[in-house]
Amino acid sequence: MQAQTNHSLGTKLFLLRVLRNPRQLGAVAPSSRQLGALLAKHASFDDDSPIVELGGGSGSLTRSLIKAGIDPARIYVIELDLELANYLKAAMPHVNVIHGDAADLAHILPSHILGKVHRIVSGLPMINIPQTVRQQILESCFQIMAPGGAYLQYTYSPRSSIDANTYKLNKKRLGTVFLNLPPATVWQYTKQSAA
16 A cells, blocks of 8 residues: 555656656656566566666656566666655665766766666656767766666657667667557667777
8 A cells, every 4th residue: 555655646746747847857657567567678687787777757667677576776766856866765765766867877876886787777858858968878878887788768759769870879679668658669779899
């Protein structure tokens, strides 16, 4: 019952934040369970490597990762909105919630996980983010990632929201979830090997 109450409070808080700043959150509703399940399927790399989630929102994706069997202690959620970050800390005390900027991961994540992150999952509205900030975020992600790591991004556009060629990345479409509001497509990005 408590989990249901926390989830309802999170949804209300999320919707209030959307009304105040729709471009920052980039969504009209929290992510669906189906989207969370698709991301969780591709996010789990091994039994103990950390997973970084960018833009925790109301925690719907975080809950999906946990439901898929990922240990909450492995999950590091980065949330820029202080009110949402505080909600996530209270609602999910076993998850590592960090109030901070995704463009500064090397400075806000614990030093012992730097270089060991194999999966970063992002719900950030990359289409709404200025190109210079988008570049800083992607550079920040690949800076802290383990060799061979992958960045997973979902978008409400059927096309990739990140120009892979510009950032010298390989991209792969992992699937589209029609049971999401609006429908969402998940993309995986990896570093191109040096020629």
